[in-house]
Amino acid sequence: MTAIANRYEFVLLFDVTNGNPNGDPDAGNLPRLDPETNQGLVTDVCLKRKIRNYVALEKEEDAGYAIYMQEKSVLNNQHKKAYEALNIKPEPKKLPKDEAKARGLTAWMCGNFFDVRTFGAVMTTEVNSGQVRGPVQMAFASSIDPVVPMEVSITRMAVTNERDLEKERTMGRKHIIPYGLYRVHGYVSAKLAERTGFSEDDLELLWRSLINMFEHDRSAARGEMSARKLIVFKHDHPMGNAPAHRLFDSVQVERVEGEADTPARHYSDYRVTVDADMLPAGVSVEERL
Amino acid sequence: MAFGVRLHIWGERACFTRPEMKVERVSYDVITPSAARGILEAIHWKPAIRWCIDRIHVLKPIHFESIRRNEVGHKLPASTVTKAMKAGRVDDVHYFVDQGRQQRAATILRDVGYVIEAHFEFTPRADNSDSPGKHLDIFNRRARQGQCFHMPCLGTREFPAAFELVESEAEMPVVDTQLHGERDLGFMLHDIDFASGKTPRFFRARMVDGVIEVPPFAEALA
Numbered sequence: 137m138t139a140i141a142n143r144y145e146f147v148l149l150f151d152v153t154n155g156n157p158n159g160d161p162d163a164g165n166l167p168r169l170d171p172e173t174n175q176g177l178v179t180d181v182c183l184k185r186k187i188r189n190y191v192a193l194e195k196e197e198d199a200g201y202a203i204y205m206q207e208k209s210v211l212n213n214q215h216k217k218a219y220e221a222l223n224i225k226p227e228p229k230k231l232p233k234d235e236a237k238a239r240g241l242t243a244w245m246c247g248n249f250f251d252v253r254t255f256g257a258v259m260t261t262e263v264n265s266g267q268v269r270g271p272v273q274m275a276f277a278s279s280i281d282p283v284v285p286m287e288v289s290i291t292r293m294a295v296t297n298e299r300d301l302e303k304e305r306t307m308g309r310k311h312i313i314p315y316g317l318y319r320v321h322g323y324v325s326a327k328l329a330e331r332t333g334f335s336e337d338d339l340e341l342l343w344r345s346l347i348n349m350f351e352h353d354r355s356a357a358r359g360e361m362s363a364r365k366l367i368v369f370k371h372d373h374p375m376g377n378a379p380a381h382r383l384f385d386s387v388q389v390e391r392v393e394g395e396a397d398t399p400a401r402h403y404s405d406y407r408v409t410v411d412a413d414m415l416p417a418g419v420s421v422e423e424r425l
Numbered sequence: 426m427a428f429g430v431r432l433h434i435w436g437e438r439a440c441f442t443r444p445e446m447k448v449e450r451v452s453y454d455v456i457t458p459s460a461a462r463g464i465l466e467a468i469h470w471k472p473a474i475r476w477c478i479d480r481i482h483v484l485k486p487i488h489f490e491s492i493r494r495n496e497v498g499h500k501l502p503a504s505t506v507t508k509a510m511k512a513g514r515v516d517d518v519h520y521f522v523d524q525g526r527q528q529r530a531a532t533i534l535r536d537v538g539y540v541i542e543a544h545f546e547f548t549p550r551a552d553n554s555d556s557p558g559k560h561l562d563i564f565n566r567r568a569r570q571g572q573c574f575h576m577p578c579l580g581t582r583e584f585p586a587a588f589e590l591v592e593s594e595a596e597m598p599v600v601d602t603q604l605h606g607e608r609d610l611g612f613m614l615h616d617i618d619f620a621s622g623k624t625p626r627f628f629r630a631r632m633v634d635g636v637i638e639v640p641p642f643a644e645a646l647a
Contacts, residue, residue, distance in 0.1 A: 160493065161493045161494075161495065161528050162491065162492075162493035162530060168492075170490075171490060172488075172490070172535065177492075179492070179494055179583070180583040181494060181495070181496075181583075185522075202515045202518070202519075203519075204501070204518065204519060204520055205497070205519075205520050205522050206519045206520060206521055206522065238503070240510075241503055241506045241507065241510070244506060244509075244510050245501075245506060245518075248515050248518075249515070249518075257501070258500050258501075259500060259501040259502075259503065259506065269575070269582075271575070273575070273576050273578070273582050273583075273585065274583065275437075275583060275584065275585050276437075276438065276583060276584075321585070323575075323576040323585060325573075325574065325575035325576060327574045327575060328574075328575045373572065375567060375572035375573065375574065376570070376571055376572040376573060377570065377571075377572070378570065378571045379570075379571025379587065379588065379589065380571065380576065380585070380587065381571075381587035382571065
């Protein structure tokens with residue numbers, strides 16, 4: 137697989153309606169909040185998890201697309217079939233030097249595991265540490281406007297233990313955000329892709345997973361989540377043609393006229409504009425969603 | 426300052442983990458020379474050169490915030506990979522995230538901005554083709570155009586660093602007035618000595634009006 141030859145940046149906008157996009161284990165699973173601004177937060181690792189899950193679903197049986205960091209739920213039907221060995225075979229008789237061996241291990245992991253090739257992984261090999269830094273990097277997602285989490289009490293018409301039988305029902309609690317539009321920034325380095333073999337096909341798969349990851353992550357807690365817009369900046373030069381922050385500045389998300397003081401409750405309450413005119417030479421923009 | 430460069434970096438969040446508090450990560454108050462070097466290397470580096478940090482300008486007041494995440498607890502042993510390679514199958518190479526889960530809090534910095542002043546020196550691996558002008562030009566050109574080898578980060582990769590080259594005195598960003606005066610930041614990691622078994626070396630960081638003078642690595646304490 138030949139690696140990608142361009143640097144990319146992307147902006148993903150996704151929203152949640154009556155759900156909890158990412159619970160905070162520090163705050164009793166309340167949606168994550170930025171304490172200074174009250175904007176909602178979704179961590180990078182939360183989104184990477186969903187990308188892994190999507191790839192595991194789409195590429196279930198395919199060689200080269202195994203997922204190293206697995207969630208048990210997607211495992212059941214995975215890896216049943218015998219796996220075709222790739223060309224990179226160890227040569228035990230030749231006894232390669234430790235460093236070469238470690239490189240072989242790293243290369244094999246990159247070749248076989250999509251998430252190692254994309255996000256990197258830390259593997260324990262003493263000599264060459266076997267640490268892979270992947271080309272794809274994501275930052276925290278934060279909501280455009282402050283969000284107000286709501287606590288919803290719910291009841292269950294059954295009890296867990298027999299001794300609680302006379303109680304008849306159990307009370308529970310859900311935390312939801314009525315509506316939140318989140319924005320996340322991501323980076324794809326062509327130079328790091330060279331080292332892990334992250335290819336054009338992998339890149340297409342990454343875009344697909346960003347667009348579809350919420351479609352396969354329905355649950356009681358999440359409510360309705362969907363990807364709304366994926367804006368991809370492509371640099372002509374592998375090192376890039378412009379600073380990332382300047383490209384991100386060209387994507388503006390605002391409330392539609394006259395609505396700025398009301399709480400947002402739908403994606404149509406926002407207007408997203410990409411100012412293609414202010415893009416520097418050598419950078420092209422593409423709206424994938 | 427012949428080979429010197431100045432780079433303005435900033436970001437919403439940062440975590441320059443203290444080595445003594447790294448299980449539940451606690452950030453240093455400011456960027457370490459080691460992290461600053463990593464940022465420069467993300468823009469330009471060759472085995473022929475070594476970046477040396479001279480000065481760190483802290484531009485914004487120091488604020489912390491806490492974030493707790495589910496993380497994984499162990500690493501993949503090399504032997505598992507070797508075994509899988511021999512067998513030619515990936516069945517046993519996996520990590521169940523919900524079994525090996527650890528919840529860890531990180532105390533991170535909010536809304537940071539720095540100017541890194543640095544120069545580079547040649548290493549024994551430099552040859553005739555390496556002139557100071559060449560590497561300086563490459564760095565400045567890339568930084569000016571926003572080019573980088575990979576996106577530099579503020580301590581950890583989830584906190585990307587925006588950067589801009591500071592080309593003249595007039596472009597120097599202003600230090601926040603809250604940082605005026607003298608502040609002792611205690612012992613701080615200077616860098617890791619990779620030549621002698623990855624020993625960390627420390628220095629006493631003193632911030633005067635937002636500026637930290639970084640001593641040469643050779644003078645740092647092991």
